[in-house]
Amino acid sequence: MSTKDATPLSPREQRSIRMIPYIVGCALFMQMLDSTVVATALPMIADSLGTDVIRTNTIITSYLLAVAVFVPISGWAADRFGARKVFITAIVLFTLSSLACAAAQTLNQLIAARIIQGTAGAMMVPVGRIILLRRVPKDQLLSAMAVLSLPALLGPIIGPPVGGFFATYMTWHWIFLINIPVGILGVMLVLRYIRADIPDSRPPLDWLGFILSAIALASLVVSFESIGHSELTPKQLGILFSTGVITALWYIWHAKQAAFPIIDLSLLRVRSFAISVFGGNLFRFSLGSVPFMLAILLQLGFGMSAFAAGLVTFTSAIGAIVIKPIAPRIIRRFGYRNVLMYNALLTGLFIALCGFFHADTPLWWMSLILAIGGVFRSLQFTAVNTLTYADLDSNAMSRASSFAAMAQQLGISLGVACAAITLNISMAWRQGTNVTADDLFWGFIVIGGLTAISSLSFKRLPLEAGSALQPSKKE
Structure with missing residues (x-):
């Protein structure tokens, strides 16, 4: 790696490095979208397969189970067989399993296909990130992570309205068929822009x-x-x-x-990695819980359709897209510690403000709050995802990627759990049986508070944190 960084890169190599974040980002978007898009189509799937809606919930849990089980092994697989080979195999398997999901005639067939799809997803994203971390020079990593942070934010937001659109105007099969052209394009781009790697060592499992x-x-x-x-x-x-x-x-x-x-806990001795994992995953509580609560508030509380509610929540994605080009400059200007610490407080505030939405709240005001909140969330994820790997050498990247992916899976799930527990406590307190806007108020307050508390973790960072990621003077 050091030789690579010191030797001037050819125009073709530079073009390949610029393409890597987009290639990995497409894989990440495909996985994030697929983990959220199914929920809104469960009633249609149940009716089509001749089963009840309660049983179709296993379509979601089987996918989550497969991802949770196989994420830790992704780093070993990349070291053992080569990251490019594993990445291509995972994309192909994800695409074929998506086709199998669409072709399923029974619930058991669909569950089996979802397990294979989850296994492929568990390999696809962490191994793609390993390729990015190994190929992209550290002084370009911040810009690369700015691109990669978008799919993680867009997936949970776009998933419900896309699922609602397909369920309303088409058939549920298109939820899975949409992955096929994306997967084919992904394989073609990997073959064109990512060179094969030969493992230096083959560690035992x-x-x-x-x-x-x-x-x-x-x-x-x-x-x-x-x-x-x-x-x-x-x-x-x-x-x-x-x-x-x-x-x-x-x-x-x-x-x-x-x-x-299989999960190298010694990585936690690296201060920036440990703080990024713990603080970053406390911040990630909002990633799954906020779209979850907004969907309930807008659909059940305000009577919006799934598609209309999705269009409102999509404004937070607009904020994330707007900040992406200038996020690296903001982080370089103010430093990782200051951005992560103060931005966590601002993000928590805008999450809490969602609790004050009511049926008569103007749509433009809700959209503005969500858009500004999306700006802060995108900036935070860009910073924390980059700092996670700032002080690690190339030999640790595969282990760090699988470790971070495992922690992120837990963080997102735990965030949804915290939101659900808060709603249940609020319902029990007022002796209600259905979720109301009052219950969701406390949900947004709690998740906003936990998001803000993550700033205490980032406060432990030294002022010079992330200095290894600064661009060279010639740039």
């Missing part, structure tokens, strides 16, 4: 660590998701959560003894 991490992550993610979306009894939920905690603690003990742990 940490089988015990893989099993423990799989059980822990699957149990925790499903228990978090089940709080707001499942029919599990409190006893079943308690057993599932306890299983996750026990196996997670067992894995922590195991990782200290293993030569090649």
